[in-house]
Amino acid sequence: MSGPRRAAPGGRARVLLGLLLALLMLLPFVVNPYLLSVLTLILYLAYVGQAWNVMMGFAGQLSLGHSLYVGLGAYVSAALFVHYGVPPALGFLAAILVALVFGAAIGFLAFRFGVSGVYFALLTIAFAEFTRIGFDHFDWVGGSGGFFLKVAQRDYNDLVNLRGSPEMFYYLLLAMTAGCFLLCHRLMQSRIGFYWLAIREDQEAAQAVGIDVFRYKMLAVMLSAALASLAGVFTAFFNNNLFPFQIFGIEKSIEIILGPIIGGLGTLFGPILGAFVLTVLAEGLRGTMEALGVVLPGVKQVFYGICLLFVIMFLPHGIWPSLRRRLGLDSDGGR
Amino acid sequence: MPIELYLNVALGGVLTGLVYGLMALGLSVIFGVVRVVNFAHGEMMTLAMYAAVMLFVYFKLDPLLLMLPIMAALFLFGYAMQTAVINPFITRPEHSQFILLVAIAIIMINSLLMFFGPNARNVLVDYAYDSYQIGPILLDKVRVIAALAALAVAAALFAFFRYAPTGKAIRACADNNRGALVVGLNVKRLYALTFGLGSACVGAAGCMMVLLVDVTPMLGPTYTLLAFVIVIVGGLGSMGGALLGGLLVGVSEALAGLVLTPSAKSMVTFALLILVLLLRPQGLLGRKA
Numbered sequence: 001m002s003g004p005r006r007a008a009p010g011g012r013a014r015v016l017l018g019l020l021l022a023l024l025m026l027l028p029f030v031v032n033p034y035l036l037s038v039l040t041l042i043l044y045l046a047y048v049g050q051a052w053n054v055m056m057g058f059a060g061q062l063s064l065g066h067s068l069y070v071g072l073g074a075y076v077s078a079a080l081f082v083h084y085g086v087p088p089a090l091g092f093l094a095a096i097l098v099a100l101v102f103g104a105a106i107g108f109l110a111f112r113f114g115v116s117g118v119y120f121a122l123l124t125i126a127f128a129e130f131t132r133i134g135f136d137h138f139d140w141v142g143g144s145g146g147f148f149l150k151v152a153q154r155d156y157n158d159l160v161n162l163r164g165s166p167e168m169f170y171y172l173l174l175a176m177t178a179g180c181f182l183l184c185h186r187l188m189q190s191r192i193g194f195y196w197l198a199i200r201e202d203q204e205a206a207q208a209v210g211i212d213v214f215r216y217k218m219l220a221v222m223l224s225a226a227l228a229s230l231a232g233v234f235t236a237f238f239n240n241n242l243f244p245f246q247i248f249g250i251e252k253s254i255e256i257i258l259g260p261i262i263g264g265l266g267t268l269f270g271p272i273l274g275a276f277v278l279t280v281l282a283e284g285l286r287g288t289m290e291a292l293g294v295v296l297p298g299v300k301q302v303f304y305g306i307c308l309l310f311v312i313m314f315l316p317h318g319i320w321p322s323l324r325r326r327l328g329l330d331s332d333g334g335r
Numbered sequence: 336m337p338i339e340l341y342l343n344v345a346l347g348g349v350l351t352g353l354v355y356g357l358m359a360l361g362l363s364v365i366f367g368v369v370r371v372v373n374f375a376h377g378e379m380m381t382l383a384m385y386a387a388v389m390l391f392v393y394f395k396l397d398p399l400l401l402m403l404p405i406m407a408a409l410f411l412f413g414y415a416m417q418t419a420v421i422n423p424f425i426t427r428p429e430h431s432q433f434i435l436l437v438a439i440a441i442i443m444i445n446s447l448l449m450f451f452g453p454n455a456r457n458v459l460v461d462y463a464y465d466s467y468q469i470g471p472i473l474l475d476k477v478r479v480i481a482a483l484a485a486l487a488v489a490a491a492l493f494a495f496f497r498y499a500p501t502g503k504a505i506r507a508c509a510d511n512n513r514g515a516l517v518v519g520l521n522v523k524r525l526y527a528l529t530f531g532l533g534s535a536c537v538g539a540a541g542c543m544m545v546l547l548v549d550v551t552p553m554l555g556p557t558y559t560l561l562a563f564v565i566v567i568v569g570g571l572g573s574m575g576g577a578l579l580g581g582l583l584v585g586v587s588e589a590l591a592g593l594v595l596t597p598s599a600k601s602m603v604t605f606a607l608l609i610l611v612l613l614l615r616p617q618g619l620l621g622r623k624a
Contacts, residue, residue, distance in 0.1 A: 035451055062430055078480050118372055118571075122563055126608045129560065133602040157416070178377035219590060254437055263432050298552075299447035310436045313420075316427060 006128045006231030013329050024174055028167050030282035036166055040238075042279045043173045043230065049259035049271030050180045057256070057266035058184075058193065059220035062121040065128030068254035069225040071135070073232025075240055078149055079141050081161075081237075088233055089160040097227045100211075102127075103225030107218045110127070125250060132248035149240040162237035169238050176234070176271070180227060184268055196220060246291075262311050264318030275321050281307055337547045342436020346472060346591045350482035354543045356556065356578035359565035360492065361536030366511040367572030368529040371421055372429070372434035377558025378443040379534055383409055383541025384550040386446060388456045389520040391545075392514040396419075398458055399484060402542045406535040413534025413616060417527040425526070440555060456551035463546075481543035488539045488596025492532065496574070505529055509572075561601075564608045579620060583607065 024043075028036055048070060052080040055061050073095035080086035080094055110120050136144040157164030159172070187193045195216045207213045236242055246252070252254055263274025284298045315322060362376045373379075385404050387398045420439070424432050465476035496502040509514040510523050515522055544550075561584070569580025582603050591603035611618060 056430065062433075063432070105611065109613055113616060114614050115612055119567070119616055121433070122567055123609065123612050125560065126564070126605045126612070129603040130602060130609065133599060133605070137596070139597055176551050250560065257430070258434065260429060265430070282402060295447050297453065298445035301445035302449065304444065307439045308434065308441065309420075312431060312438060313423070314438035316431060 001163040008181035012296060016327075016329075021178065025171075028170055030179070033166065036170060038279060039171050039285055040166065040173060042275050043170070043177050043237065044234070045255070045259045045275035045279060046272040047180055047234075048228060048231040048256050049263070049275055050177070051231065052225055052256050052261045053266065053271050054184065054187070054227065055220050055224035057260055058188070058200065059196040059217060060203075061220060062117075062251075063119045063224070063253075064257070065123040065124035065126070065253050066224075066228055066256045067248050067250070068124070068128040068131055068233065069103065070232040070252065070256070071128075071244070072098050072102060073074060073229025074236035075135065075141055075147065075232075075253065076229075077233040078147060078242060082147070083140075083151060084282045086308065087160045088162045088237055092230060092233045095233050096226045099225040099229030099232075102132050103222045105222035109334055111214050111217050125253070128248055129250065132244050135244035135248060147242040149237065151240055162233075169234070173234060176230060181268060181272075188268065190217065190292060192216065212263060219312040242248075258308070260318075262308070262318055264316075264320030267318070267320050267324075269324075270318050270320040273323070274318065277319060299306075337603075342471075342595070343473055343560045344593050345363075345586050346474060347478060348586035348589025350474070350478040350585070352582040353482040353485045353489075353578070354540055354581070355561065355585050356581020356593075357543070357564055359491055359562045359569070360489055360542035360574060360577040361533035361540070363533075363566045363569070363572055363574060363577040364492070364518065364564045365530055365533035366566070367574075368505055369421070369526050371425060371432050372436070372563075373533070374433055374559060375440040375443060375555075376562045377539060377560070378440045378447075378555035379409065379412070380541045380544070380554060380558045380562075381447060381550055381555045382443060383538040385451060386538075386544045387542045387545045387611045388458055395459060398546055399480065402484065402488075402539050403434060403559055405542055406538040409538030409541075410531040410535040410536065414527045414531035416534075417530035420524075421530065422523060422526065427602045440559070441595065444552050444555050449556075451552065453551060453553070455551045457549040460474070462547065465470055477546040478481060479617070481546050484543055485540065488536065489574075492536065494612070495532075495572060501525075501528065519533070520572070527611050531608045561604070564604055566610055567612045567618055570618025573618065573620045576618050576620035580618070 017193065024039075027039060028290070032041065048066070051069075052063065052066050055063055055066075073092075076095040077088050077091035080091040081088060106124065109115070110123055115123055136252060141147045157168040158170070162169075162172075187196075190266075195211050198209070198211055199213055199216060203213055204301065205227045219287070235247070258278055259274035260271040262278060263272065264270030282300070285303050289295075289300050311319070345347050358376070358380055361379075362373055363371050365371065383405050386408065387401050388400050390396055390405075416439070420435065421432075425570065436475050461575060463611065464474050467474045467476060467479060496506055504515070504520050505525050505528065507518075508520060508522055508529075515525075536623025548554075565580035566577055567580075568583060569578070584607065587603050587607060588600045591600040595603070615621075
């Protein structure tokens, strides 16, 4: 993790960012429903990748079980809505609260008992799997048979109850992603962000200069969990169905972390770029296979795996850091 | 009567647990020496299981006879993988290694899916339904055979690390990497050899496991997680710990399937993992944190 790592939106970067945001706001007017769904997927992965990045990219705590917080957010908000009629505009607060409690519990146990490195990563997997199997047997929310929301009416957009058109969901997600980006930008410039950096690079040294390591690691885990739970709220109301193996599965956790790592760990723009590259790759492969008439299951994923292998072998810091150098944005950022 | 039922189930768990232990032993040996967590471990296990199924179907060979050639094939596979792909990643951070091995796992699962399809395959030997009766205790013949074979392979590996010069050299690499380099050991080759040996363990475990369960390509991630749990419970890098962890997980799974519902059995396994990580993070038989 060497080299310049922050894209401080000074002059040029700020202009590019503004252009990107304008483009993303205008796209729904020109694309077809399929492309809109792909864009939504990209934004979703960008958002949830950014949430994970707070914990790993900024504070250096490797979580391989982030689907836990997404799933909790989804189930809490959906259960409140279905069983008690609480709209997600309120329910998201409960989702955040539950994710905070879980994040705090896992962080507390791990950091107090000195669980770190590979062991910490495996502990996060264990908690996610434990919860997945628990939800498989949790009949109040449908167990392994799934939990369903009434399918949305499409004649008007209702933001309070999150019932509406794909465009509404797209703009909501765009707002969430932009908000998360701004929050992360602010954090990286703040005292907390510098403390996290210090902990990530050398925890003992950070402790030696008087940083309350436990406290700031807890803060990273809890913030990351809370942000991830909002992605869960979105998923629940966007898809209208929840299955424990789909939302808590280890595949989902892997999906969350691929974007930021491929894009550039610890950077602000990495998760967005990574989500874009991976989704376009996956969809492009699917289109190619369909065009070639290949129906064999697994072919697409084999190519996907090979691409992943090459990126991680030849771009160890992700795509964004090397792209940023080419775009000449480095002079804006850095310290 | 219920006591006997519990005893029977627990003993069945012990026998399955030994096969689990052998699988986890491979992971433990690799981590203990190369310091890379093999996130494609379960996928290698399913590869071996498919190899056993295919050779059984086409040549009607007993999986016990197949064990040696499959172990050799997996050894070569592991050796090649370490040399070609993993070696440059040894000094990279953990998340980098993780993505690398996840990529390998994705390729392996889906290659198996391409060649064999999603349907479950199994090996039905003619002694599949035989069992031994000792007083009130009833043991499946396949389980006994699988467990004995797992023990034999584990014993051979223990002996190799204890007595063979190459085994001692590998242990030297694990204990003090720089020291091993200074005295002129070819560390890269020894790493590849270790990865090969760990893979051979999985190969043997796969041959045994195929006698006990059906195999599908999607089994890979499940076994990867199971191997992690076992190795962490026993102590990452400890060989005896892997076998002990396998036994514990085998027994707790079997009993949980009886007391709770079978689908909740891995919940008990993960609860065991969380407990061990919090109370004794280095594992039951592991040295220092």
